[in-house]
Amino acid sequence: MKILFLACLKPKTGNHTTAERIRSHIESAGHICELRHAGEFQSSADVNSLLSQDPPFQGALAIHLYRAGRLLLDVQLPFGVIFGGTDINEDVKVEQKRAVMEQVLRKARFAVAFTTKLKEEAEIHLMSQSSKIYLQPQAWHCKNVPNILIILGPNIDPVLTAEVKSAVKRTTGVFLAHERSQQEVHAAMKRSFAVVNSSVSEGMSAAILEAMHLRVPVLARNIPGNAAVVQHEVTGLLYSSPQDFLHQSQRLLSDQELRERVVRNGKLYVEEHHSLEKERETYQRLVDSLHSV
The missing domain is CATH 3.40.50.2000 (Glycogen Phosphorylase B;)
Incomplete structure (x- = not known):
């Protein structure tokens, strides 16, 4: 056909x-x-x-x-x-x-x-x-250590892109990067402490699933599309506000047992359900x- x-x-x-x-x-x-x-x-x-x-x-x-x-x-x-x-x-x-x-x-x-x-x-x-x-x-595919956030992806919405670029210029430790191939993104994920999904609207985030498969912890905004694949404190961490994001990030940094648990469960979840x-x-x-x- x-x-x-x-x-x-x-x-x-x-x-x-x-x-x-x-x-x-x-x-x-x-x-x-x-x-x-x-x-x-x-x-x-x-x-x-x-x-x-x-x-x-x-x-x-x-x-x-x-x-x-x-x-x-x-x-x-x-x-x-x-x-x-x-x-x-x-x-x-x-x-x-x-x-x-x-x-x-x-x-x-x-x-x-x-x-x-x-x-x-x-x-x-x-x-x-x-x-x-x-x-x-x-399906897919410690304290006082300096941390940086890299925002990676294509510029799709010109208005939002301008807002993000303006905010990044005023913020220390946050950087913008152009889109990369899937292989390059996966390589970057493997070298990262965590993958963050800050979307306000999602169907199902391939980036989240890919991070879980690659055994990288996930921090995701608590919206229905993300909560459908990230179970808080089981397969990843969900946050609802900037303050909550900082709190959950600190937990992930300081609690090795939590980190190992969400990585292990995230990998098992992807293998079983995706x-x-x-x-x-x-x-x-x-x-x-x-x-x-």
Whole structure:
């Protein structure tokens, strides 16, 4: 089967990494999967122009119901969608976007949520039938010691980027770095004392899962997307404010037993709940269902 896969593919982002991994699952089952950046298309008409190619496409897949899923509304192909996180956490607050996402979800053969919380939110806000949404977590891939915080990643939001750069200039021990390849990021993680996730909105953070797999402690903001994978004091530490972040960081620095426990449990959690093989089987089965009656 030839599958069109739409996603936001800004280089060296979590979305790009996730899309490439899912694409490899689909192709390992013998399908052809053409991964395209949703930003290339303005409307379903542009997508239909691509679909007219020979040999024809027989199904489609999209990550993020609004950014990519809306482009499939008028195509005459069976398709499935994957919640991106911001679609359920943020875009549902905009009535026009919510209405579009409801249409996408109604027309989709299936939808995939990374966490139980995302699935529940989708059922509430998008009036979706629970049976259509499948749950599939992502798989991946001492005192007075000077500590530094390195913020690493691409500049996606110009306004937020300007705010962060301004704050960093006024702060000692905080540095900005450009995006890096996944291999370079993993190498940096291994040399770090901890990985911090400060997002205010998450679907499922690949960086958190990768850190756990690499046996690096995780400090994450206490939001639903992060709390779905980080159990406080078991697989990592959660914080709710700047003061709480400092407190939890000091605990991690001073309590060797705590550090060893969250590292050990984090590794076990990823191996048990974020199996690459299970993820591969799920997407292969769902893609096969696009061609069934």
